Amino acid sequence: MTAHDASAPAAAIGPTSASLPREAMATYRLLFLGLAGLIVVAPLVIYPVFVMTVLCFALFACAFNLLLGYAGLLSFGHAAFFGMAAYVTGHAAKVWGLTPELAILLGVAASAGLGLVVGALAIRRQGIYFSMITLALAQMVFFFCLQAKFTHGEDGIQAIPRGALFGVIDLSDDWALYVFIAVVFMAALLALFRIVHSPFGQVLKAIRENEPRAISLGYDAARYKLATFVLSAGFAGLAGSLKALVSQIATLTDVHWSMSGEAILITLVGGVGTVFGPIVGSVIVIAMQNYLAQLGAWVTVAQGVIFVVCVLAFREGIVGVLARRLKMRL
Amino acid sequence: MDGEHILETEGLSKSFGGFAAVSDVGLRVKRGTIHALIGPNGAGKTTCFNLLTKFLAPTAGSIRYNGRDITRTNAAGIAQLGLVRSFQISAVFLHLTVLENVRVALQRQRGASFDFWRSEKVLKRYDAAAMALLEEFGLAEVAHREATELSYGRKRALELATTLALEPEMMLLDEPMAGMGHEDIARIAGLIRKAAAGRTILMVEHNLSVVADLSDRITVLARGKVLAEGDYAAVSADPRVIEAYIGAGHA
Missing domain, CATH: 3.40.50.300 (P-loop containing nucleotide triphosphate hydrolases)
Known part of the structure; x- marks a missing residue:
């Protein structure tokens, strides 16, 4: 190449841009602070266990969103990671008597490991075939959980002790547990945000934009997808582990395919590929299930209607539409 | 041989x-x-x-x-x-900025691409090299636009610049x-x-x-x-x- 012209005016370059312009970063900072504020205030007005459930499902959907929104991979099997972690955490806390942080760690490790196996098999195929493989493998996990001894089949693991954090802080108190869940949730959310806005996230974006080109630049796309899959499975596991401590049960519902559907529903309603979409989606979906419970089986129908309306009226999800209207990233 | x-x-x-x-x-x-x-x-x-x-x-x-x-x-x-x-x-990469397009290539060659725990701000260290390339290909003034906004000929030039970054x-x-x-x-x-x-x-x-x-x-x-x-x-x-x-x- 010709020598770079040393006289090239530096002024013409203008402000150096990271992928997130400074204003966007400031907005995100405000929004994260606002969210943290909401999480602090929420239990004063709303039943704390409900808020904790919302947070668990929000995290589950955020993990799912990492895969769908940022790697373009639609997994139909995320219940496997959510449920397996719930079982492992429940078993570790109840039978082995581990402290909650260790039980959670084990649950996350189990899910990430499972994610490595499922991901390695599934990323060999694209599009709908990828989704079908994740569904098939998740069904295998479901039947494993149905048969395995430690999951107690139809009964599930009941009365999981919340234990004492680090052996010191008693989590059986709802307030203590709330603080713990809230802190872990915020930390996980920030970690996911960091992953998306990291050098790794930048490559992931390039792969999603134009995979053959990314490969031709020397990026082994499959390895990046697999890494994202494992990360997503790990965070889904974290959500499952937390949920096991909050509800104190781990059952077949957690590994059932409809739980995978839940993640998809929450993410689509909130907005795929947005940071806050899965959280908004979780509030709406869990609130519906909770407050419409007296409708009985009609909850599912109501959910279906809302889902259809969402897909028809605002395909980008609530936060997606909001972001477009406000011309900012959310 | x-x-x-x-x-x-x-x-x-x-x-x-x-x-x-x-x-x-x-x-x-x-x-x-x-x-x-x-x-x-x-x-x-x-x-x-x-x-x-x-x-x-x-x-x-x-x-x-x-x-x-x-x-x-x-x-x-x-x-x-x-x-x-x-x-x-x-x-x-249509929805990356012109600068980011080139930077993705520089980033592969110079490492750090698998670091999911670091801020993307570390990528700023490639900005100068990327800008120098864009300058050469007459793309400097559109560096912060998304690639999708470029004309066909300029997209080609950007592609060449990205390839040469490697x-x-x-x-x-x-x-x-x-x-x-x-x-x-x-x-x-x-x-x-x-x-x-x-x-x-x-x-x-x-x-x-x-x-x-x-x-x-x-x-x-x-x-x-x-x-x-x-x-x-x-x-x-x-x-x-x-x-x-x-x-x-x-x-």
């Missing part, structure tokens, strides 16, 4: 269910030259190109790059060895002039000639005046086989080549 040829194929063949798209192609590309691969429609140029860039696996034969057998290396692997391809449709030893260009107007052709030809300094280029191209203008050596393919090889004067005077082109025109 002689060091004179950077890329060599031996008996390279690819058939699709009995149809031999490429058969027994022995291609030798001299280091430091611009080598063109031409031929009438259906001659197997694109298949050949995809074999060389590992987007297709050969049915038989071998490919050696820098004396190293790359027949089984995957597409990302050869890029890491310094053999980088372009695409017919301009391949840019400082490849050899570039494989798939019809670099496809779909371009006269002015753009002259500009891109100039950029290609500039890029060729110190590296080897193999290109598939339809536009024969571009081929005549740019290439040092030409290989003519017809019906999946090498028909002729030589410089433009020799090849264009070859009666078999003339027949293949006219014959194909009549078909």
